[in-house]
Amino acid sequence: MKDFFSMYKTKIVVLALILLIITILLIILPSGPQNRPFVYQIY
């Protein structure tokens, strides 16, 4: 387990950061005109 963490620590952080950057881009970039009906996640 210790070997695993020492080997993958950097890779785990890099992948998490990539996902974080994708999320930030999704928030920042304009998504264009809202063309969908009212749909609800829960109800």
Place this chain on the structure above:
Amino acid sequence: MPITGRYKVFLFLALSLAVFFLIAELAMRLYLSFHTIYDIEMARYATIVKAHASNPRIGHVHKPNVKTQLMGVAVRINSDGLRDREFFLRKNNKYRIIFLGDSITFGWGVKEEDAFKNILEESINRRYPVEILNFGVGNYNTEQEVSFFLERGLKYSPDKVVLFYFINDAEKTPRRSPFWLLGESRLISFYWSKAQSLISRILPGRTYKEYYSGLYKAGAEGWLNAKKAFLELRNTCQENMVQLQVVLLPELHDLSDYPFQKEYNEISSFLGDNGIDCLDLSGFFKGYMDCRKLWVAPDDPHPNKKAHELIADYSLDFIAMRQG
């Protein structure tokens, strides 16, 4: 313990996702303390304000006495689950009207005082003493609105009921998602929202025009239920000597070439044929070329303060009219 093969990959991905989720969820919550995202606000509305109703025809109701902020505006729910002040059951000398509807009648995204219910109450009060009760609940269809009125509205002994109808009120009664707990995560709600936008662009039949028109196809269950609910409401109102009116609210994506005129004509004909007074507001909005100026936000086509003022202006004479 040595970790080998695919377990190594699985653990790597799981840990990366966990680290990402933790940081992104915190970052998203921080971002949302300064901004609003429509779908996340709707998920918050569902988890903070809505509660499961024991009556399956109602589906959900507002929890009593809730105070929160949604879409950046204060929302308070009274002790009977209405976004309104408290009302005595016993009527005073004022004419009493109940407004039935969905999130638009609820006043989603606008302050309580800017919602058309309050504007109309103020305007009609200049003509005669009136009090209006807001029975609008987000995501209700006609069947739910009528069932909610039968269960909670009749006891207020209204003189009149006005049902505000929107194009999606012919949906089938929604059930709470089994994954409702995921709505507690802002990050998951954000990705759900992005996925819905993507789906509406790439999958056929998922744009607002196709989806809403599809609700009125011959034999569509939701529209059949809506028609039954209209007749049930008409009969109940007749039995209780209550005046009934319906106002058709416009869909705010395209007002210059209104895409749902055929559907609204069908609804108006059905109501007219069954002796229900109806006012279609879509025609009044035809001059508005830049519809998005009437939206709550660029990602939220609910009517904003300006649109609520217009709805109130255009429906004032119709609603102020008293029978007999």
